[in-house]
Amino acid sequence: MPTVDQYLQTNAPRFEQDLCELLRIASVSTDPAYRAEIDRAAQWVADRLRRLGLSTELIQTEGHPLIYAESPHIEGAPTALVYGHYDVQPADPLDLWISPPFEPTVRDGNLYARGATDDKGQFLTHVFSVEAWLAAEGRLPLNVKYLIEGEEEIGSASLQAYLEQHADRLACDCVVISDGAQFAPGQPAITYGLRGIAYFDLVLKGPARDLHSGTFGGSVTNPANVLARMLASLVDEHGRIRVPGFYDDVVPLSPREREGFARLDFDERRYFEQIGVDGAIGEEGYTTLERRWARPTCDVNGLWSGYQGKGAKTVLPAEAGAKFSFRLVPNQDPSKITAALRAMLAAMCPPGIRFELTAHHNSPGVLVPLESPYVQAAARAIEQAFGRAPVFTREGGSIPIVLSFHEHLHADTLLIGWGQDDDNTHSPNEKFALGDFHRGIGASARLWDELSRVTK
Amino acid sequence: MPTVDQYLQTNAPRFEQDLCELLRIASVSTDPAYRAEIDRAAQWVADRLRRLGLSTELIQTEGHPLIYAESPHIEGAPTALVYGHYDVQPADPLDLWISPPFEPTVRDGNLYARGATDDKGQFLTHVFSVEAWLAAEGRLPLNVKYLIEGEEEIGSASLQAYLEQHADRLACDCVVISDGAQFAPGQPAITYGLRGIAYFDLVLKGPARDLHSGTFGGSVTNPANVLARMLASLVDEHGRIRVPGFYDDVVPLSPREREGFARLDFDERRYFEQIGVDGAIGEEGYTTLERRWARPTCDVNGLWSGYQGKGAKTVLPAEAGAKFSFRLVPNQDPSKITAALRAMLAAMCPPGIRFELTAHHNSPGVLVPLESPYVQAAARAIEQAFGRAPVFTREGGSIPIVLSFHEHLHADTLLIGWGQDDDNTHSPNEKFALGDFHRGIGASARLWDELSRVTK
Numbered sequence: 001m002p003t004v005d006q007y008l009q010t011n012a013p014r015f016e017q018d019l020c021e022l023l024r025i026a027s028v029s030t031d032p033a034y035r036a037e038i039d040r041a042a043q044w045v046a047d048r049l050r051r052l053g054l055s056t057e058l059i060q061t062e063g064h065p066l067i068y069a070e071s072p073h074i075e076g077a078p079t080a081l082v083y084g085h086y087d088v089q090p091a092d093p094l095d096l097w098i099s100p101p102f103e104p105t106v107r108d109g110n111l112y113a114r115g116a117t118d119d120k121g122q123f124l125t126h127v128f129s130v131e132a133w134l135a136a137e138g139r140l141p142l143n144v145k146y147l148i149e150g151e152e153e154i155g156s157a158s159l160q161a162y163l164e165q166h167a168d169r170l171a172c173d174c175v176v177i178s179d180g181a182q183f184a185p186g187q188p189a190i191t192y193g194l195r196g197i198a199y200f201d202l203v204l205k206g207p208a209r210d211l212h213s214g215t216f217g218g219s220v221t222n223p224a225n226v227l228a229r230m231l232a233s234l235v236d237e238h239g240r241i242r243v244p245g246f247y248d249d250v251v252p253l254s255p256r257e258r259e260g261f262a263r264l265d266f267d268e269r270r271y272f273e274q275i276g277v278d279g280a281i282g283e284e285g286y287t288t289l290e291r292r293w294a295r296p297t298c299d300v301n302g303l304w305s306g307y308q309g310k311g312a313k314t315v316l317p318a319e320a321g322a323k324f325s326f327r328l329v330p331n332q333d334p335s336k337i338t339a340a341l342r343a344m345l346a347a348m349c350p351p352g353i354r355f356e357l358t359a360h361h362n363s364p365g366v367l368v369p370l371e372s373p374y375v376q377a378a379a380r381a382i383e384q385a386f387g388r389a390p391v392f393t394r395e396g397g398s399i400p401i402v403l404s405f406h407e408h409l410h411a412d413t414l415l416i417g418w419g420q421d422d423d424n425t426h427s428p429n430e431k432f433a434l435g436d437f438h439r440g441i442g443a444s445a446r447l448w449d450e451l452s453r454v455t456k
Numbered sequence: 457m458p459t460v461d462q463y464l465q466t467n468a469p470r471f472e473q474d475l476c477e478l479l480r481i482a483s484v485s486t487d488p489a490y491r492a493e494i495d496r497a498a499q500w501v502a503d504r505l506r507r508l509g510l511s512t513e514l515i516q517t518e519g520h521p522l523i524y525a526e527s528p529h530i531e532g533a534p535t536a537l538v539y540g541h542y543d544v545q546p547a548d549p550l551d552l553w554i555s556p557p558f559e560p561t562v563r564d565g566n567l568y569a570r571g572a573t574d575d576k577g578q579f580l581t582h583v584f585s586v587e588a589w590l591a592a593e594g595r596l597p598l599n600v601k602y603l604i605e606g607e608e609e610i611g612s613a614s615l616q617a618y619l620e621q622h623a624d625r626l627a628c629d630c631v632v633i634s635d636g637a638q639f640a641p642g643q644p645a646i647t648y649g650l651r652g653i654a655y656f657d658l659v660l661k662g663p664a665r666d667l668h669s670g671t672f673g674g675s676v677t678n679p680a681n682v683l684a685r686m687l688a689s690l691v692d693e694h695g696r697i698r699v700p701g702f703y704d705d706v707v708p709l710s711p712r713e714r715e716g717f718a719r720l721d722f723d724e725r726r727y728f729e730q731i732g733v734d735g736a737i738g739e740e741g742y743t744t745l746e747r748r749w750a751r752p753t754c755d756v757n758g759l760w761s762g763y764q765g766k767g768a769k770t771v772l773p774a775e776a777g778a779k780f781s782f783r784l785v786p787n788q789d790p791s792k793i794t795a796a797l798r799a800m801l802a803a804m805c806p807p808g809i810r811f812e813l814t815a816h817h818n819s820p821g822v823l824v825p826l827e828s829p830y831v832q833a834a835a836r837a838i839e840q841a842f843g844r845a846p847v848f849t850r851e852g853g854s855i856p857i858v859l860s861f862h863e864h865l866h867a868d869t870l871l872i873g874w875g876q877d878d879d880n881t882h883s884p885n886e887k888f889a890l891g892d893f894h895r896g897i898g899a900s901a902r903l904w905d906e907l908s909r910v911t912k
Contacts, residue, residue: 030765030766030767030768031767090763092763092765093666096665154768155768199770209732209880209883209885210882210883210884211882212881212882213753213757213783213882214651214783214852214853214854215748215853217783217852218738218739218748218751218752218783218852219727219738219745219747219852220733221735221736221737224687224757224758224759225691225754227684227756227759228683228685228687228759229684229691231680231681232685232687233688275663275664276663276664277807277808278807279808280675280676280807281808282674282675283674291674291675292674295674296674297673297674298681299669299680299681300683300762300773300776301669301763301768302761302762302769302771302773303683303764303776304764305758305759306756306757306758307758307779308758308759308777309486309487309548310487311486311816312486312610312611312781312816313757313779313882314545314655314757314854315757315758317756317757320759322680323763323768325669327669327674350737351733351734351736351737352728352735352736352737353733360767360768361768395670395671396670396672396673396674396675397668397670397770398770424665425671426668426669426769426770426771427665427666427667427771429665
């Protein structure tokens, strides 16, 4: 593929400029205040695909727009569906960003911006690789379709609905997703398992107004005290989650998987150093990688109650709230767990407190068969572009849509993330290494070639 | 005292105007942003006392100004020291106020403003009563001193220091404090016991930055989870506080006290209705009034961590914090409890978390002897002004300075609050009934007469 390679090399600076254009659009999906930016980002993506000569549609939904595009059909060739998302997480806390979240800035070979690695910089690698094929070779060796959404960070409702209604249009042999991390710098990976999630908002309402904690304390149930008790009750002293039946459907890690993880070049001390901690507690009997990738969790994501300012305010708060979520492993059922959780918390709710449990988005975990010829094709493409064979790993985060692709399209999903673990996804100072960006484009260009050779 | 009564009646509207003037000053003591308002309030109080012809001093301190004033000395007459505070609690949450907190507004005979009952409206009753005596009688029947501070809501450090250094100047036979509530509308009370307090700020620091709860969850200690566990561990399932040795020094309620409380006309159902709850949990084996007035408590006053906005953010927070406080009963030692708490939390702190426990203000509880002739004089004055004999109660809140008066001045303290329990002290829509305000002024005027007759 010398002509494609030549094109990639020549156009590398322009790919960076194009990415920066998209990164300047603050397409935060969880906050309605950013709706105009969402629309601008969707329009940008549609324009970009249209300029490649692809048949492109900007699809309005009840939520944020979807973009669908497809290359001119080649009869008999395999079909790959590229999935990505143009929406991003909120940028707060803003004061911790070294450069502003929506002004992409290069430092030490890294591009810093909200969305750089999650997922704008990653999904665009599969756009630029197609551009290179079309410009350098005048053709693609296979059929490529794109489905790009704007609700990944808030549950993908519109995409899910579209997928249910248009499975025929989206029919493909494999789904290509770059929305995660390599195993380490210089060590690419193919991720064959993802955790699911069940996310909740818990609000406890006590007295009708904030009260003086001296005048009333002791005689009124304090919702913040009860909240602490409820949250503490979710995990026992061995790091096991106490929601009844929580582990019933968990498929144990196989000895082969545990051995594979143990063989990986994982430096736990360096991992903790990067995070800035001296160690960690977690579920007893499991290694750090197992806890991260393949065991369920319970994490409090947010807390609020009473007085949060400076100094002391002697208030007995009227309300207290928490956001918390379980990461689920394959075969756990979010609905079953939601029901068990609700019953457990309702039983704990004392006189003087009304409780409201809201279930946000949820999704089960997913595993992809390692034997798939498409997985093997991806491994070859990655080895060529990165100069090193990928390792096979799992991932602690969720891409709920992967499960839907599996259910509705019956296609294997190739999870080939170009990012790094320290990219500060969802945190201040999110970044994407420019080297990984360009190697990703190169691997994507080779992937089209390798996939075109798979015998169906 | 017909001339004094006549003066009070004639000047009632002007007393209200004067009070409103002081209430318009946003003298919030806990937040340094309000420092100029603190100074304005102190100046207002000093000017007001000076206008009565009292020898008045505005005393600068390391914190907020104190005001000291004294009437012309009458040899052989008893001396009363009036204590009050011109500082107020923060007004937030602002959106819950029906009228703005620093624009005093009358509705249904109540004056609504931050500080109306705590304590501007209450301590001014003892200023207006002296004004009436001086204007109507041309003299006071006893010696009156004033000590008014601006740090009551943040621990009274400057007043404590002043008291230690100037006990001679402040020497008196009794201290008069109106900074609390009557037992009920129409039922005045003398409060003979106050709870103490020990207030803490707990901050738990985990990873160096917020992390993605999918990518990292399970392998990193979550400070918000640990915070919930620590707070939950403070109280057991019987409502007993689990800090080691916490109850060692508690003096049990006497059977006489428990019987006295039980005889009070306390409607528990109405109490809960007013608070807006269907019941409450608390320390087992004690009534609602006992829990409120005479048993120690542990209340979370504030919580913060991670994402508090709308929607779901899958963040594993870098930090989590809580404000919480114990209410203490007489004979419990805050220092001892602080040390035991610190050791208990340190022992619970897991790998991956650094904990910072800051002790804010604290004070022990206090009891005043019911046999004191000054207490009996106050009871007579109140009965005359309110038309009903006061009951003797305890109070759940803290007035740390009462203990200091006891220790440094060896004087009995008369706790004669003119407020009501539903005055929304420390909450939005704080109010003070204008009827109670004027009856308080009348009782204060009679108190000077009754105290002057006490044989030393």
